Amino acid sequence: MEPVVTLPDIEAARTRIEGHVIRTPLVPSPSLSAVTGADVRLKLDLLQPSGAFKLRGATNALLSLSPADRARGVTCCSTGNHGRAVAYAAGRLGIRAVICMSRLVPANKVRAIEALGAEARIVGRSQDEAAVEAGRLVAEEGMVMIPPFDHRDVVAGQGTCGLEIVEDWPEVDTVIVPLSGGGLIAGVAAAVKARRPAARIVGVSMDRGAAMQASLAAGHPVAVEEVASLADSLGGGIGLDNRITFAMCRALVDEVILVDEAAIARAMRHLYRAEQLVAEGGAAVGAAALLERSVTRPGGHIAVIVTGRGVDMDLFTRIASGEDVDPAAVSG
């Protein structure tokens, strides 16, 4: 097994990506502090220019490429926040990027990727077929695959978010992290626990199709059924051949909490009305866990990572105004 990502990797990533990503603010949340009786602060990674924290990992991965690999260009098959991050970072660094996606991806998402300067390669009728095309670009054209989470440079880049939290707030007791493939929480946990070993790291996923939670419970990576959710950016598996994030989560994550669709919608509304933040479903799950009072022994100093703002604004407006929205509408 490859060694896990450690603090020196994350410190090196921070130096590398400085000037390319935003050092986001950690701001007090009066409303969540009132609800919990603790000092709750929000780490606003939704302010990253690509719309989500994933810019940290993608930028670190791209800046770590050899000159020869840079010249070959990069690919991935995400149309969500990872795809946007790779497109944005590659555009800034002058690296060719081909983002593979299926014909089912809506035109506005395709245009958004192209507007960032990347090439959209439309193939097949499913994400799996798009993934096959990305694999072909690697095998036949020598492009470099940038995976969304299970990659050393990606995890180290995401870890810079945790490093900033513990530097801005050395007293932090609990860090609450939206959890999908585990790249963010693995890096954040490595950084925070290196500086403050007593801090608890809590992951939050939606209660349907929570791949990392199911894998931790099983003791090995397992596949889960993918179900539509307001937290669409938390969907997908962790990879049955997971090499890095599963082992790191098993070693470093203290608790995983699941929240349901109603709690996610309430948290999106809460962040909007009480904190004036537009957070996508996957970014609101930390606030949801606090509003549901689900976090065990959170301590007096709680940091919540608000991870992204990649949400359709018409959909957001309906959720914010209290409408019951069918989660199936999110991905469409």
Ligand SMILES: *Cc1c(COP(=O)(O)O)cnc(C)c1O
């Ligand atoms: C990708 C993503 C996550 C989860 O990150 P992982 O590294 O896959 O665990 C959380 N929130 C948002 C907005 C994301 O895009």
